[in-house]
Amino acid sequence: MSPTLLFTFVFGYFLLLLGVAWYTSRNSNNETFFIGNRSSNWMLVAFGMIGTSLSGVTFVSVPGTVGIGGFGYFQVVIGYFLGYFVVAFILLPMYYKMNLTSIYSYLLQRFGFTSYKTGALFFIISRTLGATARLYLVINVLQIFILDEMHVPFGLTTFIILLMILLYTFEGGVRTIVFTDTLQTSFMLIGLLVCVTYIMHQLNLSLSDTWAVLKSHKYNTLINTDYKSSGYFLKSLLGGAFITIAMTGLDQEMMQKNISVHNLRDSQKNMISLSVLQGVVVFIFLVLGGLLYLFALNKGAAFDQGMVGGKPQMQFLLDNKNILGDNLFPQIAFNYLPPIIGIIFILGLISALFPSADGALTALTSSFCIDIIGLKRNESWNEKQKKKIRMTVHITFAVIFFLCVIIFKWIDNKSIIDIILKLAGYTYGPLLGLFSFGIFTKRRLPESVAVPALCLIAPAICYYISDNAAxxxxxxxxxxxLLILNGLLTFIGLFIISKKPYTSSDTELEHELVQKQKL
Structure with missing residues (x-):
């Protein structure tokens, strides 16, 4: 397939995004950028968030897991479903009641500046690493299958894609992203359904036949009953629930879109709708994964034990190429399917890429401006000055994204979905501990380095335990x-350093000083 033809479609897609950005960013201001003036339609937000929550990792990595793990990943998705209910009926009511622009302002009002800054910084670290890992995965596919043949360096590819994202999020922020995410989710789902339908047709399979063949190859195995395994059902269920609570409910990017909806009831509708739609879409991705392996087997592929990175690992070989894991979908789409399917794959892939990167870039800008710089608290800056600061921060995070993607390329990890889940366990754990401590206790935390120090110690202990558990x-x-363990250790540590809640016996002066610190 001609790389030039594929590049033409990518460029045309980008022009479409720019057109949407121009239309939605007219008469925009800082409130438009941060929370879309609280006027977003909940149905658009719910549909668009499918693309954000799934991203290119689901599009590329999830189908590749089926060959070894069957439908085991769906255990985690069931956990996600449970976690969305916690977000909808515990966290969202709290955010709306407090009228938050940044959800980390909750920590400011509950504990004070030290906990507030700690929570915001952990989000910034978490989202930066997670978003750039996802971004790297998709950029690397584009590089390997299109741009290497055009002799375009990886660094230049990364720079151009980040420049694209920067251009269409620069003015409109959340308002623009709500519409572009809807467009991109549509393209992603079209690409998914077309690929599933085409491969079923090529293999002469109906829906019932597909399920029967997947079952005969044990590709649709769902429940993992080995309690020692990292993919054990109960671990996956609880882990998935807490990942959703942390990576959605305690994540400024995801919540920024939710609180841009006009009222709580509609925002809750959005969250529950998202939970159902996401489950359906991931299930179809897993079916696609099984079909891809069946298609490859039909072309003469076979499993073989080999050495990967010095360790014995199962490989899936087709024409002497290892196509197990993240390589499976793109290898077959570009090399064994008609050109039109390859074009649809590329459009679906970049549609999965942009929602996970544009929302992260906007949310990180919002959190840094509001939580770290104090853009909304500082009354000495006028609207024009605030806008200039916000744009500078936005560009700075784009540069940071560029550097992180280059580092991931240097590491060149072949299974990005694993590294993302591990990063989430280490970096979102302290956020889970801080928020749960604030919600489930009435104790107060000291305004000292003890809070950030503890939030660093807990992940370090988790790493040591995880490394030696076997x-x-x-x-x-x-x-x-791991996320649950990290959050629990953080919670216990916070309890140890905490103080009793204020009582009527406290002096008015002490209470007043604490209130001033929080403001």
Whole structure:
């Protein structure tokens, strides 16, 4: 397939996004950028957030997991469904009641500046690493299958894509993203359904036949009953629930779109709708993964034990190429399917890329401006000065994204979905601990370095436990429940350093000083 033809479609898609951005960013201001003037339509937000929550990781990595793990990933998705209810009926009412622009302002009102800054910084670290890992995965596919043949360096590819994202989010922010995410989710789902339908047709399979063949190859195995395994059902269920609570409910990017909806009831509708739609879409991606393996087997592929990175690992070979994991979908789409399917794959892939990157860039800009710089608290700056600061921060984060993607390329990890879930466990754990401590206790935290220090110590302890768990506990492996362990250790540590809540016996002066600190 001609790389020039594929590049033409990518460029045309970008021009479409710019057109949407121009239309939605007219008469925009800082409130438009941060929360869309609280006028977003909940149905558009729910539909568009499918693309944000799934991203290019789902599009590329999830189908590749089926060959070894079957439908095991869907155990995590069931956990996601449970987590969305916690977000909808515990966290969202709190955010709307407090009329928050940044959700980390909750920590300011509950504990004070130290906890507030700590929470915001952990979000910034978490979202930067997670978003750039997802971005790297998709850019790398574009590079390998299109731009390498055009002799375009990886660094230049990354720069151009980030420049594209920067251009269409620069003015409109959240208002623009609500519409572009809807457009991009549509393209992603069209690409998914077309690929599934085409491969079923090529293999002469109906829906019932597809399920029967997947079952015969054990590709649709769902429940993992090995309690020592990192993919054990109960671990995946609880881990998935807490990942949603942390990576959606305690994440400024995801909540920024939700609180841009006019009222709480509509925002809750958005969250529950998202939970159902996401489950359906991921299930179809898993079916696609099974179909891709069946298609490859039909072309003469076979599993073989080999060495990867010095360790024994199962490989899936087709024409002497290892196509297991993240390589599966793009390899087959570009090399064994008609050109039109390759074009649809590319459009679906970049449609999965942009929602996970544009929203992250906007949310990080918002959090840094509001939480770290104090843009809304500082009355000495006029609207023009605030806008200039916000744009400078936006460009700075684009540069940081560029550097992180280059680092991921240097690391060149072949299974990005694993590294993203691990990063989430380490970086969102302290956020989970801080918010749960604020919600479930009435104790107060000191205004000292003890809070950020503890939030660094807890992940370090988790890493040590995770690294040695198999030796200590007879082969038991810690999976995505790492997030729960991290949050629990943070909660316990916060309880140890906390103080009793204020009572009527406290002096009025002490209470007044604390209130001034919070403001």
């Amino acid at each position: 030796n200590w506990f007879n082969g038991f492996q810690i999976g995505i429940e």
